[in-house]
Amino acid sequence: MEIALSDAATEPSVRVDGLTYAYPGHEAVVRAWTLALPPGSRCLLSGANGAGKTTALQVLAGKTMVSEDAVRVLGRPPFHDIALTCDGELSYLGAQWRRNIGSAGADVPLSGDISARAMIEGVTGVDPERRERLVKLLDVDLDWSMKALSDGQRRRVQICMGLLKPYKVLLCDEITVDLDILGRLDLLKFFKEECEQRGATIVYATHIFDGMADWMTHLAFTSNGELKYGGAKEDIPEIQGTKHLLSTIEKWLRIDRDERRVREAERAANPPPKVDAASHFQTRHMAYYR
Ligand SMILES: Nc1ncnc2c1ncn2[C@@H]1O[C@H](COP(=O)(O)OP(=O)(O)OP(=O)(O)O)[C@@H](O)[C@H]1O
Secondary structure: OOOOOOOOOOOOOEEEEEEEEEOOOOOEEEEEEEEEEOOOOEEEEEEOOOOOHHHHHHHHOOOEOOOOOOEEEOOEOOOOOOHHHHOOOEEEEOHHHHHHOOOOOOOOOOOOOOEHHHHHHOOOOOOHHHHHHHHHHOOOOOOOEHHHOOHHHHHHHHHHHHHOOOOOEEEEEOOOOOOOHHHHHHHHHHHHHHHHHHOOEEEEEOOOOOOHHHHOOEEEEEEOOEEEEEEEHHHOHHHOOOOHHHHHHHHHHHHHHHHHHHHHHHHHHOOOOOOOHHHHHHHHHOOOEO
8 A cells, every 4th residue: 555645746755556565485574565654654553573674664764675665765775775774864773673772692692791972972973962852761770780771771872872873764574662651652753843943754563553643644564474554653543533543543453463363374274385485595585684
């Protein structure tokens, strides 16, 4: 389903055109996605566990190779145009990023005595005013020792570091899950300002809808790998009015689960032939990973 531009004359910051993606040896988990997000838009990416949100975000982030025409970010193919991520115009805050930034892997705290200040001020080429604002916004104490933080405190330092450079497109995969209510709402407010004042575009995957109905300008709901519902929020009658977002998505998720159970029962009754992972990889997808 196409996510409509609010202004047809505006070149989208994110354009996805018939994107299909399968992990080697598996069925496609993203199927025929087409969407376009204009500058300044904030898209809530929603769907059940395993629906393909992380996979899609990783493709948008240029972590996996797909054809150059299938995904364009700021008019450029994110896998092939490495400068997009190196220059910080395209930023991805997701599971890999959580594992790599300010932790010793798998979100394990660093064992050395490194301060939050050393981590945050260690990021070079940053506007000091933006850094100060983010430290305040995220309520980070620069004297915190990274080895003695709660999950939420460590996440605040990570998020601070991830936002220091002013991206044009930001892809977020469940980054606020450890934050307390104020931390999450303040961050959503900051993101909204970034979109309204700088024309940044944000795609935000989450299962937490509190505050999202007012925040988002666009919605993408994926089910069984397909973009089932999508578009500018005013074009989706089912989610008009703040109170309808949670109940509507709950309804869509229940339909999704029922359909999945039917598919699983059918597959159990008629198991598909086994795919040779190596030849599938080479001949069909030629997928490479960063
Ligand atoms: N490296 C991989 N190899 C094969 N299959 C994978 C791989 N990573 C994910 N998958 C499968 O792809 C599907 C989509 O996974 P993905 O992580 O994109 O879902 P998600 O919507 O982000 O889920 P969640 O809400 O649980 O984070 C799932 O069925 C998952 O099992």
